[in-house]
Amino acid sequence: xxxxSYVAQQFVNALNMGSIYALVAIGLTVVYGILxxxxxAHGDMMTVxxxxxxxxxxxxxxxxxxxxxxPIFVVAAIGVIIExxxxxxxxxxxxxxxxxxxxxxSSLIENGALMTLTAQPRPVRLxxxxxxxxxxxxxxxxxxxxxxxxxxxxxxxxxxxxxxxTSIGIAxxxxxxxxxxxxxxxxxxxxxxxxxxxxxxxxAAVAGVLWSGKFGLVDPFMGFLPGLKAFVAAVIGGIxxxxxAMLGGYLLGFAEVFFVAFMPSEISGYxxxxxxxxxxxxxxxxxxxxxxxxxxxxA
Amino acid sequence: MxxxxxxxxYYGRIHALKGISLEVQAGEIVALIGSNGAGKTTxxxxxxxxxxxxxxxxxxxxxxxxxLPVHQIVRLGVVHCPEGRQVFARLSVAENLQLAGAHRxxxxxxxxxxQRIYDLFPVLAQRRSQYAGTLSGGEQQMLAIGRALMxxxxxxxxxxxSLGLAPxxxxxxxxxxxxxxxxxxxxxxVEQNAYRALQLADxxxxxxxxxxxxxxxxxxxxxxxxIKTAYLGG
Numbered sequence: 208x209x210x211x212s213y214v215a216q217q218f219v220n221a222l223n224m225g226s227i228y229a230l231v232a233i234g235l236t237v238v239y240g241i242l243x244x245x246x247x248a249h250g251d252m253m254t255v256x257x258x259x260x261x262x263x264x265x266x267x268x269x270x271x272x273x274x275x276x277x278p279i280f281v282v283a284a285i286g287v288i289i290e291x292x293x294x295x296x297x298x299x300x301x302x303x304x305x306x307x308x309x310x311x312x313s314s315l316i317e318n319g320a321l322m323t324l325t326a327q328p329r330p331v332r333l334x335x336x337x338x339x340x341x342x343x344x345x346x347x348x349x350x351x352x353x354x355x356x357x358x359x360x361x362x363x364x365x366x367x368x369x370x371x372x373t374s375i376g377i378a379x380x381x382x383x384x385x386x387x388x389x390x391x392x393x394x395x396x397x398x399x400x401x402x403x404x405x406x407x408x409x410x411a412a413v414a415g416v417l418w419s420g421k422f423g424l425v426d427p428f429m430g431f432l433p434g435l436k437a438f439v440a441a442v443i444g445g446i447x448x449x450x451x452a453m454l455g456g457y458l459l460g461f462a463e464v465f466f467v468a469f470m471p472s473e474i475s476g477y478x479x480x481x482x483x484x485x486x487x488x489x490x491x492x493x494x495x496x497x498x499x500x501x502x503x504x505x506a
Numbered sequence: 507m508x509x510x511x512x513x514x515x516y517y518g519r520i521h522a523l524k525g526i527s528l529e530v531q532a533g534e535i536v537a538l539i540g541s542n543g544a545g546k547t548t549x550x551x552x553x554x555x556x557x558x559x560x561x562x563x564x565x566x567x568x569x570x571x572x573x574l575p576v577h578q579i580v581r582l583g584v585v586h587c588p589e590g591r592q593v594f595a596r597l598s599v600a601e602n603l604q605l606a607g608a609h610r611x612x613x614x615x616x617x618x619x620x621q622r623i624y625d626l627f628p629v630l631a632q633r634r635s636q637y638a639g640t641l642s643g644g645e646q647q648m649l650a651i652g653r654a655l656m657x658x659x660x661x662x663x664x665x666x667x668s669l670g671l672a673p674x675x676x677x678x679x680x681x682x683x684x685x686x687x688x689x690x691x692x693x694x695x696v697e698q699n700a701y702r703a704l705q706l707a708d709x710x711x712x713x714x715x716x717x718x719x720x721x722x723x724x725x726x727x728x729x730x731x732x733i734k735t736a737y738l739g740g
Contacts, residue, residue: 374608377601381594387556388592393580393609393657 209469215346217468223352223421225460226359230414231437232444232452233366234407240383240447241403244294244305248312249411250434254320256282256412257419257429261331271334275358278412286408287401295397320427328426331419355417362413363453366406370449375402383447432479436463439486445499454497459485507532507692508553508584508661513562515545515552522548524716525562530661535683535693537703537724539737540713546696547589549713550663553694554586555579566661581609583660589669589696591646593653595639599630602638602649607656615658623652626682644675651682662686665696680706700737704728712737 231253238246259278263269269277293312297305337351370376378399381389390396411430418433419425440459444451463482467475489497508530515523523545530536538546551557553564555576564572571579580586594602603620610616624631627648633641638649647667654662667683668676680702686693687706697703704710704724711721712733720727727733 374604377597377605378608380597380601381605384594384596385592388588388594389605390556390576391554391580391586391588392606392653393577393585394605395575395577 212346213468216348217464219346219348219352220468221461221464222457223355223460224464225457226356227414227418227421227433227456228437228440228459229453229456230359230362230410230417231433232440232456233363233449234410235437236441236444236446236449236452237379237403238407239441240449241379241386241400242294242298242305243302244309245438246407247306247309247434248289248316249309249407250430250432250437251313251316252282252286252408252411253415253418253430253433254425254427255285255316255430256415257331257425258320258324259412260416260419261329261425264332264334271337275413275416278416279409282412282415283405283409286404286411289408290401290404295400317427317431324427326427328424328429331423331425333420333423337420351420355421358413358417362410366410367449369406375399379403436482439482442496443486443489445496448496448498451496451498507567508694509565510549510553511563511565513549513552513564514560515548515557516560522716523552523559526713526716526718528711528718528721530692530694532692533690534709535687535695535707537700537707537710538694538696538713539698539700539703539710540719541737542698543715544713545716546713547665550586550588550665550694550696553579553663554584556586577609580657583658584663585654585657585659585661586663587650587654587665587667589665591643591650593638593641593646593649595637597638598635599638599641599649600634602653603630603656606653607658610658616656619656619658623655626685627652644671644678647671647675647679648682651679655686660692662691662693663696664693666698667695668697668699668702676702700733704738 231249235246235249238244256278259281260274263274263277267273289312293308294305297308333351337354338349340347340349343353370379378389378394379402381392381394382396382399386396414433415430419429436459437456440455441452442455443458444453444455459482462485463478466481467478510526510528513523513526514521526545526549538549540546548557552559555574559572563570566582566584571582571584594605597605603623607616607619629645630649630652633645638646641649651667664683667679671679683693683695683706695703695707704727707724709722710724710727712719712727720733728738
């Protein structure tokens with residue numbers, strides 16, 4: 208029953224899921240690295256991105272790439288606005304205050320979407336060129352599957368270069384070590400933090416668009432579970448570490464898809480339980496995650 | 507150049523600075539000395555905007571900077587080199603320097619300053635691509651000073667540059683401070699080694715539990731019997 212083409216198809220699925228989890232996890236980890244905030248509203252940025260893409264696809268006569276670009280900019284702007292009005296006033300307050308606020312932001316977005324857009328899931332009709340199937344190395348895949356992986360990898364490479372080589376990328380890394388001292392370098396840390404939120408929300412928007420494209424549906428709570436899974440991915444990789452978020456995302460994607468694909472049907476329903484059990488095991492063996500820095504080494 | 511008027515700073519309910527007033531003239535080295543908890547580091551933090559005073563004012567070249575954001579104070583030329591080095595361990599030496607100069611727009615002066623720092627501290631040039639966290643304590647202090655210089659200070663706030671360093675390294679650091687003075691830089695120096703600070707400085711303020719106890723030319727303070735007993739080991 209596990210024919211080579213079945214295995215190959217599952218491999219492609221795992222790459223898809225891993226790519227999406229990685230994009231979401233990076234956004235969580237970038238914000239956590241600087242503010243020590245676990246942003247519970249992060250998954251909802253996926254939802255908003257997916258709805259914006261849906262609106263672009265259905266009501267505007269624009270090419271398909273506009274349904275990707277417009278959500279990125281809209282959601283990045285929303286991320287910056289949320290930071291400005293919900294989180295910035297709490298800078299310097301105990302970390303838990305910001306965390307609770309992010310729960311409130313999440314609840315506002317989800318219920319706002321519920322009230323205005325109803326709980327009814329909406330179908331996403333992908334443009335024909337994304338639905339058609341092609342043979343890649345003997346494996347038959349949808350163009351959309353390839354788009355997900357290539358786009359996610361391109362964004363990750365782009366982000367890595369940005370963080371490594373630009374002034375604001377260096378400032379982001381400095382802030383994740385020490386925000387106070389970064390200010391003493393003449394760096395406007397509010398700008399750095401706003402940039403981090405824009406990147407974080409923009410990547411979540413991409414993830415949301417890809418997710419809704421892959422599964423063909425959008426609903427007000429669609430970001431909740433992937434947001435939670437991405438948090439698991441970020442923690443497994445070592446939260447605060449961008450490479451760790453990528454690694455954690457792909458590990459989780461593969462673990463989850465292979466668990467469902469190769470376990471007997473009585474067990475495979477426990478997919479989400481398996482994911483969280485995986486988190487527990489990793490944390491028992493490596494409390495700071497696979498690539499996590501040791502906080503204690505900070506003088 | 508710098509005037510502080512009646513500065514009061516609180517940590518929660520603890521009254522840390524109880525009305526500090528002091529002045530620094532252009533080209534001077536002014537030392538702040540006093541025992542632990544006297545308020546030296548707190549004074550510098552209030553100057554650079556890291557701490558907000560409850561009352562009082564800070565003027566830099568006639569401009570009230572008391573309530574400016576930290577990065578704007580830096581960009582005016584008041585640069586704080588903090589206690590305990592505080593280099594970014596997971597950035598390279600070059601990135602630490604680049605970060606501190608990132609707000610500057612003039613390319614040639616920037617490159618000249620970078621070269622000057624590598625001339626002052628050749629070891630930093632050798633280790634420019636190494637993580638700052640892998641440097642020795644003395645090298646980290648050199649990087650901390652170099653980093654402050656990259657921000658183009660007109661007034662350098664130097665906090666405990668000799669703290670925890672081997673005597674030979676301390677000599678080296680003080681030589682650099684001396685060289686900066688030759689270049690005409692204005693420095694407000696906090697130093698637990700009161701003897702060395704008074705040798706180097708033009709004037710000094712002695713702080714005690716949040717007050718200025720006494721101030722005057724460094725030479726006079728060195729010969730003041732009360733200062734000798736309390737801070738210079740008899």
